[in-house]
Amino acid sequence: GQQVQQSPASLVLQEGENAELQCNFSSTATRLQWFYQRPGGSLVSLLYNPSGTKHTGRLTSTTVTKERRSSLHISSSQTTDSGTYFCAIYNTNTGKLTFGDGTVLTVKP
Amino acid sequence: EAAVTQSPRNKVTVTGGNVTLSCRQTNSHNYMYWYRQDTGHGLRLIHYSYGAGNLQIGDVPDGYKATRTTQEDFFLLLELASPSQTSLYFCASSVGNTLYFGEGSRLIVV
Numbered sequence: 001g002q003q004v005q006q007s008p009a010s011l012v013l014q015e016g017e018n019a020e021l022q023c024n025f026s027s028t029a030t031r032l033q034w035f036y037q038r039p040g041g042s043l044v045s046l047l048y049n050p051s052g053t054k055h056t057g058r059l060t061s062t063t064v065t066k067e068r069r070s071s072l073h074i075s076s077s078q079t080t081d082s083g084t085y086f087c088a089i090y091n092t093n094t095g096k097l098t099f100g101d102g103t104v105l106t107v108k109p
Numbered sequence: 110e111a112a113v114t115q116s117p118r119n120k121v122t123v124t125g126g127n128v129t130l131s132c133r134q135t136n137s138h139n140y141m142y143w144y145r146q147d148t149g150h151g152l153r154l155i156h157y158s159y160g161a162g163n164l165q166i167g168d169v170p171d172g173y174k175a176t177r178t179t180q181e182d183f184f185l186l187l188e189l190a191s192p193s194q195t196s197l198y199f200c201a202s203s204v205g206n207t208l209y210f211g212e213g214s215r216l217i218v219v
Contacts, residue, residue, distance in 0.1 A: 006151075031206065043152075043199070043210045086151060090206075095140060095159055096167070097201075097208070101151035 004089055006100035013107050019074040021103045023087035030089040032063050032070050037084045037102070046085075047072070077107045112136075115200050115211035122190050122218055130185040130214050132200030140203045141183040143167070143175060145196040146213075152199065158183055190218045 003026035013019055025032065031050040035043045047054050049061040049070065063070040074081055084102040091098070113134045122128050134141065139159050144152040154167030156175035164175055172194060174186040187194055195218045200211040 033206070033208065035208075042212045043201075045208055048206045088152075095165065096154060096157065097140075097142060097203070098154060098168070099144070099152040101149065 004087060004098055004100035006085075006087055006103050008103060009101070010104040011106070013077050013105070015077060015079055015107055015109050017077055017107075019072075019077055019081075019105060021072040021074075021085050021087075021105075023070045023072070023100055025068050025070075025087075025089045027089070027091065028065055028068060030065075030091055033088050033090070034059075034061055034070075034072050035086040035088060035099075037086065039083055041083075043086065074105075077105075079107050079109050081105060082107045113200055113202050113209050113211040115198075115214045117214060118212065119215050120217070122216070124191060124218060126187075126190045126218070128187040128190050128216060130187075130198055130200075130216070132183045132185070132202075132211060133181050134183075134200075134202035134209070135181065136202070136204070136209075137180045138202035138204040138209075139180075141177065142201045142203070143173075143183065143185045144199045144201065145169065145194075146199060147196050155185065155198075187216075190216075192218045194218050 005024045007022045034046040047061045053062045058075045060073040086102045088099045142157040143155045158177040198214045
């Protein structure tokens with residue numbers, strides 16, 4: 001089945017530092033999204049990025065589909081960025097949406 | 110904005126008990142999903158559906174049934190609950206590239 005690997009598993013930063021999260025996936029017949037889960041909460045979609053580079057606010061995602069990888073860059077991190085970040089791949093053939101195990105980000109003041 | 114409502118938000122049941130988790134979405138999205146979330150495993154797909162009457166098997170379907178009765182309603186059924194099914198369950202709906210999650214249903218099986 002589809003595999004989604006995220007790294008690192010956890011990351012601790014000081015406020016103001018940048019974060020780089022990685023996602024590797026096993027299939028190219030996919031569309032990739034990044035999600036955020038606040039501690040103890042639900043998930044929200046951050047970026048839909050099947051290929052290329054997308055920006056929103058302090059977030060930048062770069063997906064290289066042929067190499068089956070994507071990254072999420074968070075610039076000038078804030079304490080409110082703390083939480084878990086997931087990448088997920090949507091298989092265009094099956095309609096299945098598969099998540100990675102997430103990266104837990106902690107931003108200290 | 111589309112809303113996905115799950116109920117109950119919290120449930121405690123005994124081993125062997127019967128549990129139904131409900132999910133309703135308000136925007137007639139085609140796809141609906143049921144996930145479970147456990148520490149260290151992220152979200153794992155149980156079942157999903159692309160329309161009323163349709164059911165697709167996910168990655169961890171054992172011990173779960175699901176039914177999509179209408180475009181809006183997707184139910185997850187645990188007919189003989191086991192402690193291993195203690196988890197946080199999320200429902201989601203999607204249309205195109207947009208995915209909406211419910212707030213989650215926490216189930217404890219004792």
